[in-house]
Amino acid sequence: MAVRNNPTGRQLRLGAELRKLRERAGLTSTAASQLLGMKQAQVSNMETGRVGVSAERVRTLACHYACSDKALVEAIADMTGDRRRGWWEEYREILPTGLLDLAEVEHHATRLCTAITVHIPGLLQIPDHARELIHQVVPEFPPPDVEHRVSFRIKRQAVLFRDPPTPYLAIVHEAALRMQFGGPDVTKRQLRHLLDMGERDHITVKVIPFAAGSFPGSGQSLFYSSGQVPQLDTVHLDQSHGPTFLDAEAQLEMYRVLLDRWEAIALDVTRSRDLIHNVIRDL
Structure with a gap:
């Protein structure tokens, strides 16, 4: 997936919320990449808003990060939608x-x-x-x-x-x-x-x-x-x-x-x- 050079504020916030979920789980980005079966750079790019994330990927990450707050997970997942230019x-x-x-x-x-x-x-x-x-x-x-x-x-x-x-x-x-x-x-x-x-x-x-x-x-x-x-x-x-x-x-x-x-x-x-x-x- 192409890497964004200038993510929007909403894309940055989405990435930041994914980082918060990981940190609450007590995982480093390296440990998370091993758990998820992806490269550490991919985790980093998701958390800095430099690559897009699907709603399903958000739910998968939340599951691996043991987040039980369903309302929060769905709200973050909703942030991945509506990619039309404002x-x-x-x-x-x-x-x-x-x-x-x-x-x-x-x-x-x-x-x-x-x-x-x-x-x-x-x-x-x-x-x-x-x-x-x-x-x-x-x-x-x-x-x-x-x-x-x-x-x-x-x-x-x-x-x-x-x-x-x-x-x-x-x-x-x-x-x-x-x-x-x-x-x-x-x-x-x-x-x-x-x-x-x-x-x-x-x-x-x-x-x-x-x-x-x-x-x-x-x-x-x-x-x-x-x-x-x-x-x-x-x-x-x-x-x-x-x-x-x-x-x-x-x-x-x-x-x-x-x-x-x-x-x-x-x-x-x-x-x-x-x-x-x-x-x-x-x-």
């Missing part, structure tokens, strides 16, 4: 790989959640708001690159409109509502769009008011993508140098706790909508 591939030579990986994660997620303090979540941004944010990146992007990034961000929002749409929870701090990116007119249109999207049954928008004071993780923004089983969840942190993806069990648990605390101090949906209306009136 829409994000048209940006492969244009945008950083991390952004394409983010679109791929969103596409396959069973639920999405964003917790953010100074920006409107990307999945709920209007083009003018997104354009203003992207213009502020240092070093500054040339105009064509700005437009590529704007169009890419808007296309990512398709997960909220497909059938069935992906459930989405957006926890936004009041500071993000009052940041006038693009001026008052753009801000008003952005906040009205936020209200409109929040009326959809699968989208929940909650606001943390200034009055809530300090709270854990207030200095960061995070994106949480749920997989078919909790072990396949992913955390995306938006860094100035590019996106970072986390999937270690301890990391996932920490960010689940943070999200629970953010949601606990946020206003309920009705009071969140009232606050957004108040901000619009203040502009």
